[in-house]
Amino acid sequence: MVDRDTAIQEVVSATREAFDSGRTRPLEWRRNQLRALDAMLGQPEFVQALFEDLHKGTTEAQLTEIGVVRGEIKLALRKLSQWARPRHLVTPLTFQPASAKLVPEPLGVVLIIAPWNYPLHLTLLPLVGAIAAGNAVVLKPSELAPATSRAIARYVPLYMDARAVKVIEGAVPETTELLAQRFDHIVYTGNGKVARIVMEAASKNLTPVTLELGGKSPVWVSDAEQLDAVAGRVAWGKYVNAGQTCVAPDYVLTTPDLVRPLTKALKRAIAQRWGEDPRASADYGRIINEKQFDRLVSYLPAGSIGAHAEPQVDHVTGTSPDTGSFEIAHGGRVDRENLYIEPTIAVLPALIPQSDAYSPKTIGQSFKIMDEEIFGPILPIVPVPDLNTAIAYINSGDKPLALYSFAANDDEDHRLERETSSGAFVVGATMIQAGADSIPFGGVGESGMGRYHGRYSFDTLSHLKPVLRKPLRPDTLKLVQPPYATDSAET
Ligand code: NAD
Numbered sequence: 064m065v066d067r068d069t070a071i072q073e074v075v076s077a078t079r080e081a082f083d084s085g086r087t088r089p090l091e092w093r094r095n096q097l098r099a100l101d102a103m104l105g106q107p108e109f110v111q112a113l114f115e116d117l118h119k120g121t122t123e124a125q126l127t128e129i130g131v132v133r134g135e136i137k138l139a140l141r142k143l144s145q146w147a148r149p150r151h152l153v154t155p156l157t158f159q160p161a162s163a164k165l166v167p168e169p170l171g172v173v174l175i176i177a178p179w180n181y182p183l184h185l186t187l188l189p190l191v192g193a194i195a196a197g198n199a200v201v202l203k204p205s206e207l208a209p210a211t212s213r214a215i216a217r218y219v220p221l222y223m224d225a226r227a228v229k230v231i232e233g234a235v236p237e238t239t240e241l242l243a244q245r246f247d248h249i250v251y252t253g254n255g256k257v258a259r260i261v262m263e264a265a266s267k268n269l270t271p272v273t274l275e276l277g278g279k280s281p282v283w284v285s286d287a288e289q290l291d292a293v294a295g296r297v298a299w300g301k302y303v304n305a306g307q308t309c310v311a312p313d314y315v316l317t318t319p320d321l322v323r324p325l326t327k328a329l330k331r332a333i334a335q336r337w338g339e340d341p342r343a344s345a346d347y348g349r350i351i352n353e354k355q356f357d358r359l360v361s362y363l364p365a366g367s368i369g370a371h372a373e374p375q376v377d378h379v380t381g382t383s384p385d386t387g388s389f390e391i392a393h394g395g396r397v398d399r400e401n402l403y404i405e406p407t408i409a410v411l412p413a414l415i416p417q418s419d420a421y422s423p424k425t426i427g428q429s430f431k432i433m434d435e436e437i438f439g440p441i442l443p444i445v446p447v448p449d450l451n452t453a454i455a456y457i458n459s460g461d462k463p464l465a466l467y468s469f470a471a472n473d474d475e476d477h478r479l480e481r482e483t484s485s486g487a488f489v490v491g492a493t494m495i496q497a498g499a500d501s502i503p504f505g506g507v508g509e510s511g512m513g514r515y516h517g518r519y520s521f522d523t524l525s526h527l528k529p530v531l532r533k534p535l536r537p538d539t540l541k542l543v544q545p546p547y548a549t550d551s552a553e554t
Contacts (some may be wrong), residue, residue: 064093065256065422067236067237067240068240069430070154071231071237071240071241071244072240073099073247074201074229074231075172075244075245076447077226077229077239077467078172078199078200078201078226078227078229079171079172080226080527081199081224081226081227082171082198082227082523084152085225086224086226086227087169087194087197087198087199087224088169088197090143090144090147092197092224093143093194093195093197094140094143095224096194096223096224096227096228097136097143097191097195098136098140098387099193099222099223099224100132100136100187100190100194100222100223101133101136101137102222103218103221103222103223104129104132104133104187106214106218108151108214108218109124109128109129109183109214109218110124110125110129111210111526112183112208112210112211112214113128113182113183113210113211115210116179116182116209116210116211116351117180117182117208117210117304117305117307117311117348117349117351118305118347118348118349119346119348120346122346123303123304123346123348127184127303127304128182129178129183129184131184131188131498132183132184132187132188132191133531134463134500135188135191135192135500135516135520136191137190137329138517139191139194139195139498139521140516141262142517142518143195143404144403146167146195146199146518146521146522147167147521149164149165149166149167149530150164150165150166150527150533151163151164151165152164152165152227153262153522154219154531157532159539160533160534160537160539161531161532161533161534162531162532163527163529163530163531163532164526164529164530165167165309165400165527165528165530166526166528166529166530167196167522167525167526167527167528168526168528169196169197169198169524169525169526170196170198170247170248170271170524170525170526171198171199171246171247171248172198172199172200172201172246172247172251173193173199173200173201173246173247173248173249173250173524174200174201174203174241174244174246174248174249175189175190175193175200175201175202175203175249175250176203176238176249176250176251176253176261177189177202177203177204177205177240177251177252177253178205178207178252178253178254178534179205179206179207179208179351180208180304180307180308180309180351180438181214181304182204182208182306183207183211183215183218184339185252185275186202186204186205186211188515188516188520189250189252189273189467189515189520189524190202190228191376191520192515192516192519192520192521192523192524193248193250193520193524194228195472195520195521195524196520196524196525197297197358197525198247198248199227199228200227200228200229201229201230201231201234201241201246202219202228202229202230202231203230203231203233203237203238203241203434204216204230204232205253206232206233206234207351207352208351212232212236213232215230216230216232220516223302223527226266233467237397242260242261242264243264244263245270246265246268246270247270247271248263248270248271248272248273248418248523248524249261249270249271249272249273250272250273250275250515250524251272251273251274251275252275252276252309253275253276254276254277255276255278255365255509257279258274258276261274262274272512272513273505273511273512273513273514273515273546274512274513275309275504275505275506275511276309276464276506276508276509276510276511277309277438277464277510277517277554278313278436278461278463278464278504278506278509278510279310279313279314279433279435279436279437279460279461279463280310280312280313280463280464280465280466280467280485281298281313281314281315281316281453281456281463281466281467282312282315282466282467282468282469282493283313283315283316283317283318283450283466283467283468283470283475283479284297284315284316284317284321284325284451284469284470285317285318285321285450285470285471285475286470286471287320287324287467288471289327289469290321291328291331291332293325293328293469294325294328294329294331294332295332295335295336296469296491296492296493297312297315297329297332297442297467297469297493298329298336298406299332299336299493299494300312300332300467300493300494301406301440301442301493302333302336302337302341302347302350302406302440303494304348305347305348305349305350305404305439305440306437306438306439306440306441307348307350307355307438307439308350308492308494308533309464309497310464310465310493310496310497310538311438311494312442312465312467312493313436313437313441313463314432314433314437314442314443314445315368315444316445316447316453316456316457317444317445317447318446318448318449319446319448319449320414322410322444322446325416325444326392326393326408326410326444327394329393329408329442330393330408332396333393333406333447337406341405341406342364342396342398342401342403342405345506345537347406349401349402349403350402350403350404350439352402353399353402354495355438355439356397356399356402356404357399357403358439359437359438359439359440359441360399360404360432362409362431362432362437363368363407363409363432363436364388364391364394365391374408375380389409389410389411389412389430389443390409391407391408391409391411392408392409392410392444393406393407393408394406394407394408394440394441395407404439404440404441405440406440406442407440407441407442408441408442408444409432409441409442409443409444410443410444410446411426411430411433411444411445411447412446412454413445413446413447414445414446414447414449414452415424415447416448416452416455426445426456427460429507430443433445439518440547450470450475450478450479453483454483456480457483460483461508461509461510462484462485462486462507462508462509462510463486463504464485464487464506464510464511465481465485465486465487465488465489465493465494465496466479466483466484466485466487466488466489467489467490467492467493468488468491469490469491470489470490476490484507484508485507485510486504486506486507486510487502487504488503499516500516500517501517501518502516502517503515503516503517503519503522504516504519
């Protein structure tokens with residue numbers, strides 16, 4: 064589509080002209096834009112759009128989307144002059160007399176490509192950092208959360224500097240055309256497959272990228288004394304937004320003796336939060352679309368899936384050659400028309416460390432649910448004999464975005480911290496690392512590269528330029544220039 068592509072090219076070059084004009088550099092412009100963004104978030108349409116796209120309740124929308132962005136704006140407004148100030152650098156004695164500083168300067172035009180699962184938060188949080196750092200920005204919200212994408216496209220130009228902050232709506236063709244343009248930084252949040260496309264396109268212009276990706280984030284549970292508290296935190300992290308959260312616990316590793324008590328505690332935790340029938344809860348989300356719904360249902364053994372009209376499916380073991388055989392210990396009711404999947408707990412057979420047939424290395428071949436990031440409200444519990452097996456299992460896969468520990472003692476926490484690698488390691492909680500603007504957020508390996516939030520966003524989206532000053536007199540640099548003193552051994 065020549066017209067569409069030309070329009071996208073024109074938008075990007077207009078954004079570059081706006082940056083080149085210098086209008087985005089003054090701190091006053093940045094502050095005004097941040098205030099405008101905050102005012103924009105007061106539009107009730109955003110809450111409605113999040114409900115439309117993901118059945119997000121008002122409180123959850125405020126807590127996990129709007130409030131997070133507003134908190135980031137508040138911090139940026141408070142700290143901007145400090146962040147933007149030149150930072151003193153020490154100059155070595157041998158350079159004296161001299162002085163050096165690190166001067167943050169805007170990079171230029173930043174492209175932000177966002178996913179559908181927190182469609183407002185993940186589009187606007189990087190925008191806060193990009194504006195604070197004095198950049199012009201092109202936003203590409205996710206087409207899979209169409210109501211939120213529309214609301215962003217409608218309100219951003221009304222509230223913000225329409226010359227320097229642009230929105231392009233669309234799917235793969237639009238993003239492909241955008242990626243053919245030159246940007247000075249790209250922030251991509253989504254899956255690893257598309258991240259590779261983004262990085263390849265970025266390489267043509269040596270554009271730096273921040274890639275915020277996902278993966279299977281494990282939970283280790285051995286704290287038998289506090290299972291109700293543990294279950295509450297795991298259940299919240301897993302089932303909020305119907306499991307469609309990049310830092311959601313993907314699966315639980317625990318010892319066989321804790322499987323039953325933990326399952327019971329999780330059932331109680333689910334009922335306390337979303338009631339006996341979560342379908343009726345205003346606080347329980349829906350799956351984004353049929354494609355994702357069908358993918359999630361395909362993880363469950365065929366005999367175990369209950370249509371919603373039927374009685375609660377409980378303790379049913381189903382089998383299917385594709386999914387493997389395991390027990391649905393809770394939930395399993397689904398309703399395609401309403402894109403509803405009940406909070407579900409799946410108990411897998413215990414891992415046998417030395418077995419050829421079923422070991423940490425082969426579990427993904429036996430169970431599809433252990434092969435891919437689940438990204439939905441199904442929680443597998445995998446019994447393991449001990450922490451050694453848990454660590455070996457975690458290390459046999461890709462580095463996850465998060466690792467959560469609810470261990471019986473500090474030694475286990477320390478071992479997990481030292482002997483595994485993940486975007487973040489959290490003891491005693493799930494998800495909260497993503498909500499603190501003082502803590503950098505990002506993955507490692509397959510879970511991503513680069514970090515942002517708060518000051519880290521500002522630094523990531525700035526060039527931190529060293530500026531060095533040395534007076535011409537006295538001419539101390541003469542000492543390092545030829546002719547060099549001849550080595551006495553050669554004479
Ligand atoms: P998605 O399908 O909405 O894709 C994200 C963006 O990529 C969209 O804007 C889309 O238009 C664009 N896109 C899709 N295919 C493309 C292509 N072929 N070429 C160019 N652009 C393309 O979202 P998703 O990837 O399904 O999101 C879910 C994934 O994101 C999960 O793996 C999740 O863990 C991860 N995630 C990570 C974070 C994080 O902060 N680390 C946050 C949320 C989600």
